[in-house]
Each structure stands twice: as C-alpha cells, then as structure tokens.
Amino acid sequence: MTDARQLTLETDNNETSRPWDGVRLPMVEVFETIEGEGTQAGYMTTFVRIFNCNLRCTWCDTPYSYAPEKPVYYASIAETALQVKMFANPRVCLTGGEPLMHGEKSRMLLRALGELGPIEDIHVETNGAIDLTPFRRDRETNEQLFRKVRFIVDYKLPSSGEMGKMVSSNFACLGPQDEVKFVIGSRTDFDTALSVLKTHYQQGHVLFSPVFESMPAEELAALMIEHRLKHVKLNVQIHKYIWDPHRRGV
Numbered sequence: 001m002t003d004a005r006q007l008t009l010e011t012d013n014n015e016t017s018r019p020w021d022g023v024r025l026p027m028v029e030v031f032e033t034i035e036g037e038g039t040q041a042g043y044m045t046t047f048v049r050i051f052n053c054n055l056r057c058t059w060c061d062t063p064y065s066y067a068p069e070k071p072v073y074y075a076s077i078a079e080t081a082l083q084v085k086m087f088a089n090p091r092v093c094l095t096g097g098e099p100l101m102h103g104e105k106s107r108m109l110l111r112a113l114g115e116l117g118p119i120e121d122i123h124v125e126t127n128g129a130i131d132l133t134p135f136r137r138d139r140e141t142n143e144q145l146f147r148k149v150r151f152i153v154d155y156k157l158p159s160s161g162e163m164g165k166m167v168s169s170n171f172a173c174l175g176p177q178d179e180v181k182f183v184i185g186s187r188t189d190f191d192t193a194l195s196v197l198k199t200h201y202q203q204g205h206v207l208f209s210p211v212f213e214s215m216p217a218e219e220l221a222a223l224m225i226e227h228r229l230k231h232v233k234l235n236v237q238i239h240k241y242i243w244d245p246h247r248r249g250v
Contacts, residue, residue, distance in 0.1 A: 018078070018112065019108060020076075020077040020078065020105075020108035020109070020111070020112055021076075021078060022076060022078075023076060023077050023105055023108055024074045024075060024076050024077075025050055025051075025074065025075065025076075025077065025080070025102060025105055025106075025109065026050065026051035026052060026071035026074055027049070027050060027051055027071055027072060027073050027074065027075050027080070028049040028050065028051050028064065028065050028071065028072050028096075028097070029047070029049045029072060030046065030047065030048050030049070030080065030083045030084065030087075031046070031047055032044060032045065032046045032047070032087045032089055033045065033047060034238075034242070035091065035093065036237050036238050036242075037181075037207075037209065037235050037236070037237045037238065038123065038152055038179055038181070038207065038235065039179060039205055039207075039233070040091055040121065040123060041235075041238055042238070043091055044089050044091070045089055045091040045092065045093050046084050046087040046089045046091070046092045046093070047092075047093045047095060048080060048083075048084060048092060048093070048094050048095070048099070048109075048113075049062075049065060049095050049096060049097065049099075050065075050094070050095070050096050050097055050098075050099045050102065050106075050109075051065060051066065051069075051070075051071040051072070051096070051097055052065070052066045052067060052071075052096065052097050052098065052101060052102075053065060053066035053096055053097040053098040053101065053127065054098055054101050054127070054129055054130070054165075055098065055127050055129055055156070055160075055162045055165060056161070056162070057127075057156065057160040057161060057162050058159060058160055058161045059159065059160065059183065059185060059211050059212075059213070059214070061212070062096070062097070065096050065097040066096070066097050066098075077105070077108055077109050077112050078112070080109065080112075081109075081112045081113060081115075081116060084113060084116060084119070085116050085118065088118055089118075090118060090119060090120040090121065091119075091120065091121045091122075091123070092113060092119055092121070092122045092123070093122075093123050093124075093125060094109070094110070094113070094122060094123070094124045094125065095124075095125040096125070096127075098126065098127050098129070098130060099124060099125065099126065100124065100126050100130045100132075100135060101130060106135075107134065107135060107138055110122065110124070110135070110138065110145060110149060111138065111142065111145065113148075114142065114144040114145045114148050114149065115144060119148060120148065121148060121150065122148045122149045122150070123149075123150045123151075123152055123179075124149065124150065124151050124152060125152045125154065126151060126152065126153055126154065127153075127154050127156070127162075128153050128154055128155045128156055128165075128166045128167060128170065129156075129162070129165040129166060129167060130167065131167050131169070131170070132151060132153075132167075132170045132173040132174075133169075133173060135149075135151070135173075136173040150177050150178050150179065151173070151174060151178045151179070152178070152179040152180075152181060153170055153171075153174065153178070153179070153180045153181065154181045154183060155180055155181065155182055155193075155196060156183070157182060157183065157184065157185070157188075157189040157192050157193060158186070158188050158189055158192055159184075159185035159186050159188070159189050159211070159214075160183065160185075163192075168196075168199075168200050171200040171201060171202050172202060174202065174203060174204040175203060175204065176203050176204060177204075178203075178204040178205070179204055179205040179206075179207055180201070180204050180205070180206055180207070181207040181208075181209055181235060182196070182206075182207070182208050182209065183209045183210075183211055184208055184209065184210055184211065184215055184220055185210075185211035185214045185215050186214070186215065187223075189215075190208075190220070190223050193208065194227070205233060206231060206232045206233065207232070207233045207234075207235035208220060208224060208229070208232050208233070208234060208235060209235040209236070209237065210236065212237065217234070217236050220234065221234055
C-alpha cells in the first residue's frame with residue numbers, strides 16, 4: 001500500500017480549486033487486488049477502504065475497519081484520488097466499514113474519483129443502513145458519476161443482527177446497473193431474502209452470498225435451484241478461496 005501521508009501532490013498554479021481541497025477522511029487502506037465478488041468478480045480492482053461503520057454485523061469479516069479500532073491514517077480526498085490514479089485500474093471499489101457514513105465528505109470523494117479519466121467503474125459497497133437519496137441525486141445530476149458509479153447494497157438479514165436498521169426505501173434509488181446483495185447464513189435468512197425481494201425489489205442485479213463459516217455454497221446453490229431463482233446470482237467470495245480468509249489487503 002502507498003502511504004498517503006508520504007505523497008507529494010504536484011499542482012498546476014492554474015488548476016481550478018475543488019470544493020474538496022483539504023477535506024480529510026479517516027482511512028484504513030488503498031490497495032489493488034482481484035475483485036472477489038459481485039458482477040465484477042475476477043477483474044483487477046483498486047480498493048479504497050474508509051474507516052468506521054454504523055453497524056456491527058455478527059459475521060463481519062473486517063472488524064479492523066471500525067471502532068474501537070482506530071484509523072490507520074488520515075488522508076485528504078486529493079491524496080486518495082492520487083493514489084487511485086497511480087494504480088491505473090479502470091475499476092475502483094469504495095468500501096469500508098461503511099464508505100458513505102461520512103455524508104458530504106463521502107459525496108466529495110465520489111465526485112473526485114468520478115473526475116479521474118482512467119476510471120470506468122466505481123462500485124460502492126454500502127451496508128443498507130445509509131439513505132442513498134443524496135448520492136442518487138449526485139449521480140443523476142453529474143454526467144461523470146452517472147456513467148461510472150454503481151451502488152452495491154448489502155441488505156442485512158436476521159443472522160446479521162442488524163436487519164432492523166435497513167433503509168428499505170433505498171430500493172427506489174437503484175437502477176439496472178446497481179446490485180443488491182443478501183448475505184445468507186441460514187434457511188431463515190434465505191426465506192427472509194425472498195420476502196424482501198417480493199416486497200421491495202424494483203431493479204438491479206440480485207446476489208445471494210453464503211456466509212463463509214455457516215452456509216456452505218453448495219447448500220445455498222441447492223436452495224436457489226429448488227426455488228428456481230433464475231434472476232439471482234450465486235455470489236461466492238472468491239478471494240477467500242484464493243487467499244487465507246483472514247488475510248488483509250487482498
């Protein structure tokens with residue numbers, strides 16, 4: 001990982017200032033790897049992991065990304081955008097923690113990343129407990145964001161312990177390019193996901209992801225076949241099969 005604190009930004013004296021100049025965010029890491037899940041699984045991707053989260057899911061696999069842990073470092077939005085540009089990958093994953101919980105700062109980071117020419121796809125892994133309305137408006141009114149930004153909403157189910165905090169109105173914010181992911185750890189989770197889809201789903205790719213420790217992928221696949229879920233994608237986290245499931249930075 002390139003430490004943002006060691007970067008020296010070269011700026012043109014004639015460069016137009018941006019509203020995010022000097023705005024800083026608590027960070028965990030910025031790195032490149034193979035995307036492990038979702039519709040872009042298998043592609044080289046730059047990950048931007050922002051610190052902190054407003055949920056505490058029972059099966060969370062990144063507890064180092066929120067309190068009581070501390071940010072690894074703080075970086076300005078300009079420094080983070082420069083790191084992303086240096087990796088030169090066309091795909092960027094904004095993740096956490098919860099990358100959108102910093103509100104206006106999160107929106108500024110998205111706009112800064114959207115201005116990077118080499119970037120073709122910015123997928124935002126959000127936990128379902130953040131209202132997407134202001135982020136959707138940004139995307140609708142900004143041509144660059146409209147072409148690049150996709151939401152991946154991780155809608156929490158009973159085994160997470162956080163289902164009561166889900167913002168169901170977020171389904172209305174999703175377009176055909178977006179994704180809604182259900183992390184399934186039990187048969188109850190599976191049945192609940194079907195109910196949520198029937199009640200709230202409008203559009204976007206639907207993914208069912210097995211909890212690595214408690215729901216064998218084979219069992220979830222069998223349930224999907226049994227219920228003939230022809231428009232749901234089995235979402236296996238391939239990075240946990242390539243590397244040690246507890247390894248960071250992959």
